[in-house]
Amino acid sequence: MDEIQSLMQGFNVALSPTNLALMFVGVILGVIIGVLPGLGGANGVAILLPLTFGMAQSPGGATSAIILLSCIYWGALFGGAITSILFNIPGEPWSVATTFDGYPLAQQGKAGQALTAAFTSSFVGAFFAVVMITFLSPVVANFALAFGPPEFFAVYLLTFCAFIGTSKEPPFKTLASMMLGFALAAVGTDTVTGTLRLTFGSTHLLTGFDFLVAVIGLFGIGEILLTLEEGLAFRGAKAKISARVVLDTWRELPRYWLTSIRSTLVGCFMGIVPGGATPASFMSYGVARRFSPDGDKFGTGKLEGVVAPETAAHAAGTSALLPMITLGVPGSPTAAVLLGGLMIWGLQPGPLLFVEQKDFVWGLIASMYLGNIAGLIVVLTCVPLFAAILRVPFSVIAPIIIVICAIGSFTVKNAIFDVWMMVVFGILGYLFKKLQYPLAPLVLAIVLGDNAESAFRQSMLMSQGEVGIFFSKPLVGTMTVLALLLLFWPVISWLIARLRSRSG
Amino acid sequence: MSDAREGRAALRYKGAEIGVAAFLFALGALVIYGSLKLGVGWAEDGPKSGYFPFYVGLIICVSSLVNIARALLVRDADNKTFVKVGQLKLVLSVLVPAAVYAALVTWIGIYAASVLFIGFFMRWLGKYPWWKVAAVSLGTVVVLYLVFELWFKVPLPKGPLENLLGLG
Numbered sequence: 088m089d090e091i092q093s094l095m096q097g098f099n100v101a102l103s104p105t106n107l108a109l110m111f112v113g114v115i116l117g118v119i120i121g122v123l124p125g126l127g128g129a130n131g132v133a134i135l136l137p138l139t140f141g142m143a144q145s146p147g148g149a150t151s152a153i154i155l156l157s158c159i160y161w162g163a164l165f166g167g168a169i170t171s172i173l174f175n176i177p178g179e180p181w182s183v184a185t186t187f188d189g190y191p192l193a194q195q196g197k198a199g200q201a202l203t204a205a206f207t208s209s210f211v212g213a214f215f216a217v218v219m220i221t222f223l224s225p226v227v228a229n230f231a232l233a234f235g236p237p238e239f240f241a242v243y244l245l246t247f248c249a250f251i252g253t254s255k256e257p258p259f260k261t262l263a264s265m266m267l268g269f270a271l272a273a274v275g276t277d278t279v280t281g282t283l284r285l286t287f288g289s290t291h292l293l294t295g296f297d298f299l300v301a302v303i304g305l306f307g308i309g310e311i312l313l314t315l316e317e318g319l320a321f322r323g324a325k326a327k328i329s330a331r332v333v334l335d336t337w338r339e340l341p342r343y344w345l346t347s348i349r350s351t352l353v354g355c356f357m358g359i360v361p362g363g364a365t366p367a368s369f370m371s372y373g374v375a376r377r378f379s380p381d382g383d384k385f386g387t388g389k390l391e392g393v394v395a396p397e398t399a400a401h402a403a404g405t406s407a408l409l410p411m412i413t414l415g416v417p418g419s420p421t422a423a424v425l426l427g428g429l430m431i432w433g434l435q436p437g438p439l440l441f442v443e444q445k446d447f448v449w450g451l452i453a454s455m456y457l458g459n460i461a462g463l464i465v466v467l468t469c470v471p472l473f474a475a476i477l478r479v480p481f482s483v484i485a486p487i488i489i490v491i492c493a494i495g496s497f498t499v500k501n502a503i504f505d506v507w508m509m510v511v512f513g514i515l516g517y518l519f520k521k522l523q524y525p526l527a528p529l530v531l532a533i534v535l536g537d538n539a540e541s542a543f544r545q546s547m548l549m550s551q552g553e554v555g556i557f558f559s560k561p562l563v564g565t566m567t568v569l570a571l572l573l574l575f576w577p578v579i580s581w582l583i584a585r586l587r588s589r590s591g
Numbered sequence: 592m593s594d595a596r597e598g599r600a601a602l603r604y605k606g607a608e609i610g611v612a613a614f615l616f617a618l619g620a621l622v623i624y625g626s627l628k629l630g631v632g633w634a635e636d637g638p639k640s641g642y643f644p645f646y647v648g649l650i651i652c653v654s655s656l657v658n659i660a661r662a663l664l665v666r667d668a669d670n671k672t673f674v675k676v677g678q679l680k681l682v683l684s685v686l687v688p689a690a691v692y693a694a695l696v697t698w699i700g701i702y703a704a705s706v707l708f709i710g711f712f713m714r715w716l717g718k719y720p721w722w723k724v725a726a727v728s729l730g731t732v733v734v735l736y737l738v739f740e741l742w743f744k745v746p747l748p749k750g751p752l753e754n755l756l757g758l759g
Binding site: 137138141257259260262263266267269270273277279280282284285287308311312315316480482483485486487489490491493494497498501503506507509510513514517518519521522524540543544547548552 | 608637647696719745747
């Protein structure tokens with residue numbers, strides 16, 4: 088099998104001493120980021136991205152850089168579980184469902200079991216997602232090689248319409264947030280004609296808004312402001328994991344194999360669809376509660392209630408990278424930041440990556456296997472250390488996080504103006520979060536705006552302005568119709584509900 | 592100052608919703624205006640630069656109007672507290688120093704500004720003794736200097752103080 092051979096080559100790349108060391112550094116940094124309030128996968132990677140600019144220049148450096156950044160992502164996924172279980176504070180939106188049973192377990196003094204279950208099932212979910220990526224992504228990439236501008240635009244359309252169709256937020260807020268992202272992406276030089284636009288004479292805006300600054304502000308500063316409302320102190324349970332607890336829990340976990348499989352499937356599927364990890368964790372918690380014999384005891388501290396959302400969240404978070412590397416369409420904000428990183432390093436994400444940058448792609452996929460093993464080892468052995476970080480008083484940790492965010496914003500383009508923009512995006516993030524404007528479509532639109540626009544304009548050029556081109560061939564037509572269905576899903580489901588209630 | 596005052600609503604949801612939607616509407620209008628200036632039609636070589644952003648701006652304006660309308664329909668009984676006075680004070684106690692910090696970076700560089708910012712925070716909000724304040728703020732800055740300037744060779748903005756020390 089070709090995939091196995093390529094994967095072995097990938098392991099060769101990923102197993103170099105430098106890359107292995109970077110993996111552990113990445114995972115440790117990632118867990119710290121995941122544990123700290125105001126720092127998460129997306130903005131943590133965004134802050135550290137500028138540090139890799141130099142690294143990516145050297146031969147093979149881009150692979151090391153993506154390994155470092157993706158391991159930060161895995162670490163952040165693991166870290167989210169620590170805060171949810173010990174402190175009842177979900178470090179990431181997808182760990183909210185983990186608090187339901189994780190925190191009660193910690194209060195009963197079973198924090199060790201809960202953490203072990205969370206980490207292990209995270210690992211299982213991620214592992215199956217990586218296996219899926221290994222075998223599915225070459226197929227998808229091969230398929231996508233034949234894509235022209237209309238097909239790519241249809242994929243973008245599908246991505247963005249999926250946000251409207253699947254998000255819990257009011258559709259018009261999703262739309263406003265997404266379009267704000269497109270507008271911000273349009274500022275600066277028009278990538279097609281090279282003319283300046285929407286800068287309104289400001290020299291600061293010549294290069295446009297940078298999505299990294301937006302991510303750091305929206306998720307970092309916005310999150311700190313939200314955390315502040317809850318007060319300045321964190322109260323958490325004690326964490327101690329001994330080898331005994333780990334082994335005992337591992338002996339108990341196989342009992343939940345069915346839940347694991349279900350959650351993995353839900354996670355893998357939802358991860359490929361954008362915006363996936365958070366709904367995936369909730370969905371799989373719900374499914375597990377319905378099907379489990381102890382379903383009615385969920386929420387009081389059932390291990391199964393930790394297994395379900397963690398497996399799904401990690402499966403989703405990992406499989407979000409599948410559309411990113413094969414199509415250039417990220418499935419989550421963090422994947423979007425990684426995608427932005429690829430573009431900055433001079434790699435064009437998309438199907439050609441599998442042809443032109445074999446070492447890079449397979450090195451990345453191999454590092455996903457190794458990174459998750461590294462992650463599991465790190466979190467199982469160092470939990471008390473990471474939990475101690477959260478005991479640092481907020482009045483010490485908050486200014487340091489803000490300083491790091493500011494440095495991260497500055498280093499993107501060496502512009503102090505961006506530090507200002509970070510504060511502005513922070514306020515926006517705070518208001519948007521409180522008012523239920525989703526942030527993910529906003530970020531994805533800033534990242535993909537230029538690509539989506541040029542795909543659209545190239546298609547329009549091909550067809551001389553006929554919108555019919557998006558329905559001209561079976562493939563592009565199917566995707567467009569599917570996208571429109573998702574776009575109008577809120578209306579459709581409302582109509583269905585009306586009809587049901589009338590007939591009933 | 593009583594607790595009742597701290598717990599009072601500084602802003603309710605209706606106001607916040609309308610404020611944010613109106614702000615987005617204004618942004619959308621600005622985008623439409625900028626696009627119209629560029630031309631939203633077709634040139635010989637395809638759609639003009641303003642073609643795409645024009646529709647983006649239009650959708651922002653339309654969806655903001657819908658959001659404003661939805662907010663206006665909220666009944667007073669359902670109009671929950673958006674932010675309490677006490678909460679707003681806490682939020683502002685971070686936001687205002689952060690804004691001042693961003694301004695300071697422009698004048699005195701990121702290192703000196705960070706020392707002042709962390710110091711201010713720990714001293715006024717955390718009520719820490721001066722030696723702890725100094726240790727944490729200076730320590731953080733030294734670590735940042737080592738990581739960014741020396742290890743990753745990423746230069747950060749400096750001010751007169753660094754020049755004086757010969758680090759600029």
